[in-house]
Amino acid sequence: MLITFKSKAYPNVLMYQEHAKRILDLLNKDPERGVITAAEAPKAVALLEHEIDESRKHQATDEVEQDVKAHAGDGEDADHEPIEVVSFSTRAYPLLEMLRAARDQGTDILWGV
Template identity: 80%
Template sequence: MLITFKCKSYPEVLMYQEHAKRILDLLHKDVERGVITAEEAPRAVALLEGEIEESRKHQASDQVQRDVTAHAGDDEDKEHEPIEVVSFPTRAFPLLEMLRSARDQHTDVLWGV
């Protein structure tokens, strides 16, 4: 399921619910519907930036790499592009930019409405 984040000062941001959940859990927000007010935006930006920084400190484990390799089908169809893991910082960036805009322009971020 997709979540559409809306803000008057930034274009809409679409995220899969499973990816948005990590961010919304960090901010103690409901996945189904919610708001990050202009007053909450500075704290939300700081928390998300901290989580991004922390995730950059940890490399993908060997187990994750084995899973990617196993599902890639080493002996099958070598014509496809190699699988690239999308990192948390990459997934979070559009929403982080929206939160920065909300903070700077004093607007709210809404979803599920």
């Protein structure tokens, strides 16, 4: 399921609910429907920037590669494309930019409405 974040300060941001949930949990917000007010935006930016910095310190290890190899088998489908892991910071970046714009322009961010 997709969540559409809306703000007058920035173009709409679409995220899968499973990816947005981590961010919304961090901000103590409901994934179904909610608002980040202009007053909350500075704290939300700081929290999300901190979480992104922490996630970069703990990048995915070779466990992902091991998991793919374990499930690949030795059949003709054993040659897979290179593994491309999408990091938390990459997924969070559009919403972070929206939060920054909302903070700077004093507008709210809404979703689920």
